[in-house]
Amino acid sequence: MSASIALLGQPNSGKSTLFNALTGLRQHVGNWPGKTVEKKEGTFTYKGDTYSVADLPGSYSMSANSDEEVITRDFIASGKADVVCILADSSQLERSLFMLADYAGLSAPCFLVLNMADVAKERGKKIDAKKIEQKLGIPVMLFSATDTKSYDAFYATLERALREKSQINVSALEAEYRKIDGYEEIQQRISDCTIPGYTPMWLTVKTLEHDKVVTAKLKNALPDEVMELIERQTNGTESAIAAGECKFRWIDSILSGAVTETKTKAALGRLDRIYTHKFWGKPAVVLTVLLGLIASFIPALPVMGIGSGVDAVNGIIRSSMTDAGVSAFLTGLLCDVLIQSLSYVIKMLGFVFGVTLVFGLLEEVGVMARISYVFDNTMGRLGLQGKSVMPFLVSFGCTMGGAAGARVIDNWGQKVLTIALAWAVPCGAAWAIIPMLSTVFFGAGALLVIAALLLVMILHMWITAKIFGRKLVKTADRCGMIMELPPYHKPKWGALMRYVFGRTKDTFLRVVKVVLLVCGIFWLLSYGGKTGDNSILERFGLAIEPVTKCFGMPWQLFLAFIASSVGKEGAVGVISALYSGGSIGTAFTEAMAGASRAANLNELLLANVTRPEALAFIFAITFNLPCVVALAATYQEIHSVRWTARIALYYTVSALLLGCIAYYTGMLIW
């Protein structure tokens, strides 16, 4: 006797393991005719008989969702296989028997292999294959494709199925289908020979499921009035859902009494009960984020110290270079531009490292996903869909990523609004410079400043949504999402640290380039040659200062603000240049001319910038437009010059306004 077998099963049902174990080296791989789908065939001999095996392309069901499924069912219906071996995962039968339920109604003989029986046993599931067999009417066996000892039983079952030409007993399933409106009407008009290889029941169910290939074939075989009837009865997804529900009910009836397991009730973990709580969810998230921020400052502080160390070295180098008679230009270039920029960048890196580490850790253990859940309903209040929360979270890393992430939003207006709001989220560059500057000016008070920034961010997004939302978003019915939250797990420290160091290194290289370039340019512009001479830049600055003071910023900080529109790191370059050279006005000149040549930059900044001014500056650059590249990315996503310009202008103006408010608030405090 020789026979041909087809292996059918969902992905991960262990089909390939079985195929390889059966055929060993006697297999060949090609393509199905006219398709790019891989065709795997092989042979094996058992008791002197040769069997050929076809590994049918893996798919979810027998519905025509892809080439794989169409190939699979055409192969089965054509009668090329003497018997079809259907595989299911024993450890999750409710799910994996779906293939069997969808197969029921095809004419080819079959048998059922409950694979991965060992896994099911480990999980405390007892499966009575005999009981399932009685209900199905086909041979059913427990099996482990990885266990060589279970193959004798497999061959025996195979022989039995071939001998009996066993077919699934579909009466219980058909009784379920009959309950669907329109099922019987359609089924009565289809006969066994409408399309050979498929029973009327199977074809009817596929019409209910809107199977395009089946419908097209039926169109050729059936009169027009029947097709019209089918179209009427199968409108919408309801019929497909009803058909699926029948299959699930049938699967459950097959399994009832045949599978015993220690049922675990659906229960939320202790942490999830807090995070997903209607009332406590938000406070819990806010607390988590604040604690995260505090924690991220811890690794940053020692690095700040290193940065200050560079300042001290800078002072020594400066004085020794001056003593050695090196030209003022060269000394300035080395000390004011190169070393000083470096000291700023080093100070920033601590925060980049800290923030990336803490928030990378929160994501790694699964907390970040809960945060996205908690803010889902807030999105609704902003007129957005829940999925907008992801672009916002990504924007904490980079606004460009956020803009690109907004691609998942199909509605144009909602996409524009999402990107417009994502701009208000401080990006990675802001997270580098803002904590650094805040620490320089406010010491430990920096944490309060950051908390205030986050609070303002939420307010900003809310107001912006109100301003732009009216034009962009129509109120529509909103459907909630289904979320599969990842399980909490211990972090993989190796991978996490590689990620954090990689990100810090990338930021370092990028920031060094920007800061050095901007600092160099502004230093040259402000270089007056002799101390005391007003450079062009300074004269310009002093001219505009009456205006910039309105926003609470001295002209140097205002120029830094302008530079931050190009890239937030640029602001540091400007500060580095303008608060170091001989261009800063009398206070600075006096400081430099005095004995304290090693006066470090922090002190210089503090001597020249008041706290309200610093606060104004910090708020203004945080909420300024993210950078020119983000501007370009925004245009690329929303394809509207008008809206891109509108958003950019809005952010520039509102940033200055926020700076102004921060300045006067600061005046009240200090």
Next chain:
Amino acid sequence: MIEMQKLLELLKDGHSRTVEMLAAELHTSAEDIRRRMEYLEQVGAIKRIPFSQGNGCSGCTGCEGGTGCRGCMPADAAHNMGEMWEVVSAEDR
């Protein structure tokens, strides 16, 4: 009403739910919800939201061929954010 219709009805109130919450509300197991979601996805009633990798960046210079942008979204970021499905509305279908 049948289970999957009930599931879709529930979501119409605009509130998102986790698989476990749906299971609790519909008095069934999370596994049962998952197999029904799998089916709903197959028939196009719900769809997975394709976040994380692949949608990458298009605007910056540090990218290598669209995926794995080093400038903005690192390739290995957002890998543990779970998954989200949205209901496909009748007009989108």
